[in-house]
Amino acid sequence: xxxxxxxxxxxxxxxxxxxxxxxxxxxxxxxxxxxxxxxxxxxxxxxxxxxxxxxxxxxxxxxxxxxxxxxxxxxxxxxxxxxxxxxxxxxxxxxxxxxxxxxxxxxxxxxxxxxxxxxxxxxxxxxxxxxxxxxxxxxxxxxxxxxxxxxxxxxxxxxxxxxxxxxxxxxxxxxxxxxxxxxxxxxxxxxxxxxxxxxxxxxxxxxxxxxxxxxxxxxxxxxxxxxxxxxxxxxxxxxxxxxxxxxxxxxxxxxxxxxxxxxxxxxxxxxxxxxxxxxxxxxxxxxxxxxxxxxxxxxxxxxxxxxxxxxxxxxxxxxxxxxxxxxxxxxxxxxxxxxxxxxxxxxxxxxxxxx
Amino acid sequence: xxxxxxxxxxxxxxxxxxxxxxxxxxxxxxxxxxxxxxxxxxxxxxxxxxxxxxxxxxxxxxxxxxxxxxxxxxxxxxxxxxxxxxxxxxxxxxxxxxxxxxxxxxxxxxxxxxxxxxxxxxxxxxxxxxxxxxxxxxxxxxxxxxxxxxxxxxxxxxxxxxxxxxxxxxxxxxxxxxxxxxxxxxxxxxxxxxxxxxxxxxxxxxxxxxxxxxxxxxxxxxxxxxxxxxxxxxxxxxxxxxxxxxxxxxxxxxxxxxxxxxxxxxxxxxxxxxxxxxxxxxxxxxxxxxxxxxxxxxxxxxxxxxxxxxxxxxxxxxxxxxxxxxxxxxxxxxxxxxxxxxxxxxxxxxxxxxx
Numbered sequence: 001x002x003x004x005x006x007x008x009x010x011x012x013x014x015x016x017x018x019x020x021x022x023x024x025x026x027x028x029x030x031x032x033x034x035x036x037x038x039x040x041x042x043x044x045x046x047x048x049x050x051x052x053x054x055x056x057x058x059x060x061x062x063x064x065x066x067x068x069x070x071x072x073x074x075x076x077x078x079x080x081x082x083x084x085x086x087x088x089x090x091x092x093x094x095x096x097x098x099x100x101x102x103x104x105x106x107x108x109x110x111x112x113x114x115x116x117x118x119x120x121x122x123x124x125x126x127x128x129x130x131x132x133x134x135x136x137x138x139x140x141x142x143x144x145x146x147x148x149x150x151x152x153x154x155x156x157x158x159x160x161x162x163x164x165x166x167x168x169x170x171x172x173x174x175x176x177x178x179x180x181x182x183x184x185x186x187x188x189x190x191x192x193x194x195x196x197x198x199x200x201x202x203x204x205x206x207x208x209x210x211x212x213x214x215x216x217x218x219x220x221x222x223x224x225x226x227x228x229x230x231x232x233x234x235x236x237x238x239x240x241x242x243x244x245x246x247x248x249x250x251x252x253x254x255x256x257x258x259x260x261x262x263x264x265x266x267x268x269x270x271x272x273x274x275x276x277x278x279x280x281x282x283x284x285x286x287x288x289x290x291x292x293x294x295x296x297x298x299x300x301x302x303x304x305x306x307x308x309x310x311x312x313x314x315x316x317x318x319x320x321x322x323x324x325x326x327x328x329x330x331x332x333x334x335x336x337x338x339x340x341x342x343x344x345x346x347x348x349x350x351x352x353x354x355x
Numbered sequence: 356x357x358x359x360x361x362x363x364x365x366x367x368x369x370x371x372x373x374x375x376x377x378x379x380x381x382x383x384x385x386x387x388x389x390x391x392x393x394x395x396x397x398x399x400x401x402x403x404x405x406x407x408x409x410x411x412x413x414x415x416x417x418x419x420x421x422x423x424x425x426x427x428x429x430x431x432x433x434x435x436x437x438x439x440x441x442x443x444x445x446x447x448x449x450x451x452x453x454x455x456x457x458x459x460x461x462x463x464x465x466x467x468x469x470x471x472x473x474x475x476x477x478x479x480x481x482x483x484x485x486x487x488x489x490x491x492x493x494x495x496x497x498x499x500x501x502x503x504x505x506x507x508x509x510x511x512x513x514x515x516x517x518x519x520x521x522x523x524x525x526x527x528x529x530x531x532x533x534x535x536x537x538x539x540x541x542x543x544x545x546x547x548x549x550x551x552x553x554x555x556x557x558x559x560x561x562x563x564x565x566x567x568x569x570x571x572x573x574x575x576x577x578x579x580x581x582x583x584x585x586x587x588x589x590x591x592x593x594x595x596x597x598x599x600x601x602x603x604x605x606x607x608x609x610x611x612x613x614x615x616x617x618x619x620x621x622x623x624x625x626x627x628x629x630x631x632x633x634x635x636x637x638x639x640x641x642x643x644x645x646x647x648x649x650x651x652x653x654x655x656x657x658x659x660x661x662x663x664x665x666x667x668x669x670x671x672x673x674x675x676x677x678x679x680x681x682x683x684x685x686x687x688x689x690x691x692x693x694x695x696x697x698x699x700x701x702x703x704x705x706x707x708x709x710x
Contacts, residue, residue, distance in 0.1 A: 004463040006491075014489055017463060021470040022484035029483035032450050041485035043450060045505055047402030054486065055501055057454040061493040095387050095398060099412040099454075099499045108359040108369060115376040128384035129377035130396035131409065134369055136361075137495075138416040144454040144488075144499035146410055150400055
């Protein structure tokens with residue numbers, strides 16, 4: 001058998017090859033309206049409502065580090081990242097199935113703590129934990145959550161509906177998740193150094209992270225945006241295309257544009273950067289704009305709307321208009337504060353297999 | 356935090372504690388008719404059909420050993436074990452979501468081979484592969500499959516519907532999966548010995564397993580029983596209770612009896628043992644009945660029926676009547692060929708955390 005290493009084609013190259021293998025299976029199931037290629041699969045049983053489903057797996061040492069992540073937070077995050085995919089289709093999450101692989105070093109209480117976080121998040125979002133599978137693991141914790149939601153055909157929003165000349169909006173403030181991660185990694189290094197040198201890692205050594213609580217929360221306890229979906233529904237707004245920016249603004253804008261066959265021009269000056277992310281980037285001599293563009297794990301929504309419909313949302317403090325869609329040939333660019341156009345295809349998003 | 360090791364309470368003790376934490380989330384979702392506690396969750400969106408969902412995770416070195424398992428077979432098995440849970444509710448599987456965590460030693464071609472097996476199985480069962488998530492893993496391959504199916508309320512079969520005085524039936528021949536596993540483990544040991552001693556592991560050393568092809572297939576390429584579900588539907592039979600015996604006949608009979616609040620008496624002489632399992636058990640000085648009772652990974656269906664309805668199935672060569680349900684107080688017993696009653700609660704099923 002030939003051997004091509006996964007990093008050679010990357011996460012998205014791999015998805016393409018997997019999708020090609022899944023393709024022949026689609027024909028047998030006409031009720032499946034959308035397979036691989038959006039935030040969720042779309043399935044229409046016999047009623048009017050469409051069923052949405054999505055699965056996201058969190059792997060030890062890849063997506064989280066138990067040295068810096070409380071189990072309860074991790075459980076909550078596993079729910080939120082899946083709710084976020086349902087939100088990205090303008091749908092409402094209803095129930096989750098949880099598959100866990102648990103190393104033998106885990107106690108019953110640790111699993112309960114993880115589930116407590118899931119259960120609290122589920123109550124927060126109004127979803128049920130409906131079933132699952134719990135297995136042993138020879139190494140590391142793996143959390144695989146599948147979320148089922150529903151949406152009416154009139155409200156369904158895919159990645160593919162944007163047209164040139166529409167506005168591009170994003171919810172929330174960006175860069176906080178990366179800022180939080182950088183702080184936690186720095187603190188972890190300090191802790192490990194102390195352990196290696198047999199020095200006590202006590203309160204006086206620990207950084208006081210209280211003032212950065214909000215960005216650490218962005219990383220450890222991100223919130224999906226069903227409130228935005230409710231807002232769209234109540235104001236009778238239907239975005240033409242939507243995606244959650246779990247792979248970073250730059251990468252996910254490109255996914256949306258590819259599926260919609262449009263280009264985009266977004267403006268640096270309009271990107272809502274988390275104030276504490278700027279502060280921390282300065283302290284670490286890093287760049288908050290890069291974090292906002294390429295940092296993953298921002299469970300905010302990126303969407304497009306006809307200009308005239310944007311007026312119904314313009315008053316909302318948590319929605320920023322960051323640019324407009326263009327013809328596909330114009331490409332996907334960021335206009336920086338000096339008026340320079342930067343090709344976003346040169347700004348790489350997050351790829352779990354490459355980083 | 357107190358520390359209780361998982362083996363102290365076992366897989367089923369753990370499920371109970373997890374179910375208690377999931378319980379408070381159920382209230383918010385009245386369309387969810389069944390949460391944790393059966394082979395599938397049951398969800399009723401707005402149509403007449405019920406939606407069934409289930410998730411099963413296969414972990415490296417726990418559920419499979421890549422030294423003895425071809426990737427294509429593994430992919431197919433991951434689909435079959437989930438289809439089996441849908442069959443156990445008398446439902447029809449429709450589509451699957453696949454979450455993979457893949458070690459960096461894997462090539463693109465290896466993942467494709469795994470997916471090729473999934474895709475072939477999906478085509479065999481008439482289901483679509485609708486989406487998924489592929490992530491890196493620091494160690495070992497993890498395959499988490501979620502399967503969605505549907506069933507009419509008139510055909511839905513839960514674990515809980517059996518009444519005393521009904522017949523207990525099982526499909527297929529049992530013990531083959533364990534026999535296949537024992538052969539593969541023996542062959543693996545021989546191979547590892549040769550490798551350790553720097554001796555070539557060549558064709559002349561390898562056992563000729565051709566005559567045991569069928570039991571090895573039971574282990575590596577098990578088939579779910581949607582053909583039985585079709586048979587029930589076409590003959591307008593609805594089992595009163597059903598479960599798939601993935602944890603072994605003894606353990607899963609106990610699960611069915613507990614949920615239905617009945618007892619059971621099954622007869623050793625009526626248990627359909629795979630002929631090659633007997634043959635191999637003799638060769639290995641082991642006991643094929645124990646394999647048939649406690650060996651997991653038999654994706655056959657165990658179900659109950661009123662006696663008069665059994666007549667409609669009595670002609671079928673692949674359905675065996677193995678006993679009858681009793682009052683719960685009578686317990687759950689096996690009558691052996693000498694007429695001795697053995698309490699099946701003393702015969703432990705398979706527990707991934709304890710074995």
